[in-house]
Amino acid sequence: MKLLLDKKEPVADGVVLLTLRDPDDGPLPAWTPGAHVDLVVGDGVVRQYSLCGDPADNSVYRVAVLRELEGRGGSRHVHDVLTTGQLVEVSEPRNHFELVEAKRYLFIAGGIGITPILPMVRQAEAAGQDWQLAYGGRTRSSMAFLAELEHQAGVEIRPQDEHGPLDLQALLGDPSPGTAVYCCGPESLLLAVEEHCSAWPPGTLHLERFSPKTLLVEGSSDEFEVELAQSGTVLRVPADRSVLEVVEDCGVSVLSSCREGTCGTCETVVLGGTPDHRDSVLTAAEQECGDVMMICVSRSRSTRLLLDL
Structure with missing residues (x-):
């Protein structure tokens, strides 16, 4: 969908907040805390940004974008080229960072990682739930949304130049059953x-990554077959190509974005076979289930996969 860039404003050093709305002022698709959208921010360049506004307000989407000096150009386009009044191609929201039910929440945010955490904090506060936020950044001026957060009970603001790094031992040293830990940064x-949560109960920790995690690949990168259940077509996936590339070459359209296993756009249902998960989206428990896979990076532990394509 094409949305109008209604407002663009600085909210920290190197961070701009974009407010996007429907050109005809229609309602936007609903979303929940932790969701992100894809923005086409250049000549076909697609980037994912967490929604940081109010899910109850369906008139606008808000995303905060950090200028990435070592990035691939997407954030520079947002900062230097996009202007108010322009139309921007935006996907519908997707959420692989859902807020689960818990007795207590511990939110940990580093830098621009505050963006998906902010709506979670608002929801937990509105529901009267027990929560705590530890928010770190390089400097106070580099940390977005401080005006909203710094005087709020339950929030610990830790600029590194003033206090050093976040004290994770104090936050996570003693496992707390019933607590859900959410972290982005x-x-x-x-x-x-x-590492600090390794002794906590399974399922405690929920992460969202900006870049692929480094994996110790245990499975083979040899070729295998995929069968497309909707047509019965069988395709060979060579060692040097992804499932996504192979099915696209066959003329099958699959929604995709990052192509590095971080956004979850290409999630595909697995009807048979055993995936070799190499994504940075699914939890260990979700990977163990083996009923979905990110076909941009994941491969197969069996000689054939049956996919719902």
Whole structure:
């Protein structure tokens, strides 16, 4: 869908907040905290950004975009080229970072990782739930949405130049049954949180990554077959190509975006066979179920996969 860029405003050093609405002022598709949308931000360049507004307000979407100096150009296009009044191609919201039911929530955000966490905090607060937020960043001026958060009970603001890194040992040193831990931020933070949560009950930790995690690939990268259940077509997937590339070459249209296993757009139902999961989206429990896979990166542990395509 094409949405109008209604407002573009700085909310921190190197961060702009985009407000997008329907050109005809129609309602936008519903979403829940943790959801993201794809934006086409250049000549076919697609990037994923977390929705950070109010899910109850279906008149606009809001996303905050950090200028990535070492990125591939998407954020630079947003900062330097996009202007108010332009139409932007935007996908419908998707959510692989849903807020689960829990007795208590511990939210940990690093830098721009506050964007998916912010609506979760608002929801937990509105519902009267027990929650805590630890929010870290390089400097106070680099941390978006501080005006809303810094005087709120339950929020710990930790600019690194003032306080050093987030004290994960204090936050996560003692497992707390019934607590759901949500974390988003740079990979270094996510890896550290994963390590500190290793002794917590399974299913406690929920992460959203901006980039693919480093995987120790245990499965083979040899060729295998995929059968497309809707047509009966059988395709060979060579060692140097992805399932997504092969089915696209066959003329099958599959929604995709990042092509690196982080966005979840190409999630495909598995009807038979055993996937070799190499994505950064599904939890360990979801991967163990084996009923869906991200066909942009994941492969097969069996000689053939039967996919709902």
